[in-house]
Amino acid sequence: MRVCALIVAAGRGTRAGGPRPKQWQSLGKTRVIDHTLATFEGHKEVAQIAIVLHPDDMNEAPYFTQRGVKVAIGGAERSDSVRAGLAALPDCDLVLIHDAARPCVSAQVISDVIAALETSDGAAPGVAVSDALWVGDKNCVSGTKDRNGLFAAQTPQGFRYKQIVAAHADYVGTAADDVAVARAAGLNVTITAGDPENIKITTPTDFARATRILEKKMDIRTGNGFDVHAFGPGDHVMLCGVKIPHDHGLVGHSDADVGLHTITDAIYGALAAGDIGTHFPPSDPQWKGAQSHIFLRHAADLARDQGFTITHVDCTLICEHPKVGPHAAAMRAAVADMIGIDVDRTSVKATTSERLGFTGRGEGIACMATATLVKT
Numbered sequence: 001m002r003v004c005a006l007i008v009a010a011g012r013g014t015r016a017g018g019p020r021p022k023q024w025q026s027l028g029k030t031r032v033i034d035h036t037l038a039t040f041e042g043h044k045e046v047a048q049i050a051i052v053l054h055p056d057d058m059n060e061a062p063y064f065t066q067r068g069v070k071v072a073i074g075g076a077e078r079s080d081s082v083r084a085g086l087a088a089l090p091d092c093d094l095v096l097i098h099d100a101a102r103p104c105v106s107a108q109v110i111s112d113v114i115a116a117l118e119t120s121d122g123a124a125p126g127v128a129v130s131d132a133l134w135v136g137d138k139n140c141v142s143g144t145k146d147r148n149g150l151f152a153a154q155t156p157q158g159f160r161y162k163q164i165v166a167a168h169a170d171y172v173g174t175a176a177d178d179v180a181v182a183r184a185a186g187l188n189v190t191i192t193a194g195d196p197e198n199i200k201i202t203t204p205t206d207f208a209r210a211t212r213i214l215e216k217k218m219d220i221r222t223g224n225g226f227d228v229h230a231f232g233p234g235d236h237v238m239l240c241g242v243k244i245p246h247d248h249g250l251v252g253h254s255d256a257d258v259g260l261h262t263i264t265d266a267i268y269g270a271l272a273a274g275d276i277g278t279h280f281p282p283s284d285p286q287w288k289g290a291q292s293h294i295f296l297r298h299a300a301d302l303a304r305d306q307g308f309t310i311t312h313v314d315c316t317l318i319c320e321h322p323k324v325g326p327h328a329a330a331m332r333a334a335v336a337d338m339i340g341i342d343v344d345r346t347s348v349k350a351t352t353s354e355r356l357g358f359t360g361r362g363e364g365i366a367c368m369a370t371a372t373l374v375k376t
């Protein structure tokens with residue numbers, strides 16, 4: 001099932017006020033929209049994202065298209081914007097429709113909606129109303145309402161793509177949300193666990209509340225790795241995914257790529273998920289001669305599965321020979337590709353040990369690495 005996310009960001013944010021519509025305003029160091037987008041970009045089940053922008057905001061379009069996000073032009077009502085966004089995602093099986101104005105959405109809320117779509121036409125998060133409900137008239141209570149069975153609706157609201165496209169095509173009038181459109185078409189919609197922190201920025205005070213929620217949620221980890229491989233017979237070494245001709249090889253159960261092993265261990269370390277031997281025991285013959293990118297990709301996938309973004313990797317190879325400098329750019333590119341991050345967040349460098357110790361005597365290569373992981 002190809003899962004797509006549709007983020008609607010074409011509203012004018014009149015209730016929130018401010019110099020620009022709320023999705024473009026700052027929340028901490030980045031904008032509301034950047035927080036929202038980052039959560040969907042980091043979600044392992046989301047294959048494609050589309051964003052819907054107001055015609056006046058099309059100067060922002062290149063920022064999104066450059067990162068692989070499709071851009072559509074919104075309409076006067078939210079449902080017009082949703083229709084435009086759906087048209088930009090023709091090759092999806094499931095679509096998650098989300099307000100740009102909900103920047104605190106969690107990976108768990110998204111996963112729960114996707115899981116519920118296995119057995120339901122539609123699924124959306126809701127929070128059961130816990131306060132008593134009044135009807136008010138000129139600041140006086142004129143009645144009460146039974147709260148039983150009432151939920152506050154959130155997004156993302158998920159559907160089978162073809163069904164929600166057809167439901168929107170048939171719908172007449174304005175709808176509060178896509179669940180209303182789906183129900184009008186006879187689709188069943190499951191209520192998944194909403195998150196009280198998945199707030200929609202609606203009024204000016206919501207910016208401070210969202211900032212507090214995001215600050216509390218941010219989880220920054222660093223992990224370190226250290227590894228050594230001895231030289232043995234051979235005519236090349238594998239270092240950070242690059243084959244380098246040399247008068248010796250490196251000895252190991254796998255391809256002995258000491259650089260990739262070290263970075264892999266740094267990522268596992270940041271996740272407190274053991275080390276490379278935990279996941280790929282050397283006693284297991286299936287890993288004999290294995291290419292080490294398998295280990296690194298596994299660690300990077302594990303980080304993503306747990307909702308982390310790998311924001312930086314720094315690796316130092318320690319050896320007298322071979323000389324790393326001429327290959328450093330290729331190594332950075334290879335590691336960045338394996339992890340799925342930008343090359344300017346990937347550092348590979350080298351030092352000698354001034355001819356001291358086992359690396360100085362040319363008996364092997366050592367490596368140390370640090371990985372930084374962030375979950376927002």
Ligand SMILES: Nc1ccn([C@@H]2O[C@H](COP(=O)(O)OP(=O)(O)OP(=O)(O)O)[C@@H](O)[C@H]2O)c(=O)n1
Pocket residue numbers: 008009010011012013014015016021023052074075076077078079081082098099100101102200201202
């Ligand atoms: N014509 C519209 C109206 C709304 N939205 C989007 O729908 C989400 C939820 O809508 P709401 O909170 O009502 O946003 P605004 O319409 O921007 O706010 P306001 O009603 O205060 O102007 C927001 O991400 C908003 O950008 C949209 O894409 N197109």
Ligand SMILES: C[C@](O)(CO)[C@H](O)COP(=O)(O)O
Pocket residue numbers: 099152153154155176177178200202
């Ligand atoms: C879709 C929605 O976010 C569900 O809560 C909401 O209906 C849209 O915002 P509005 O404040 O009702 O305009």
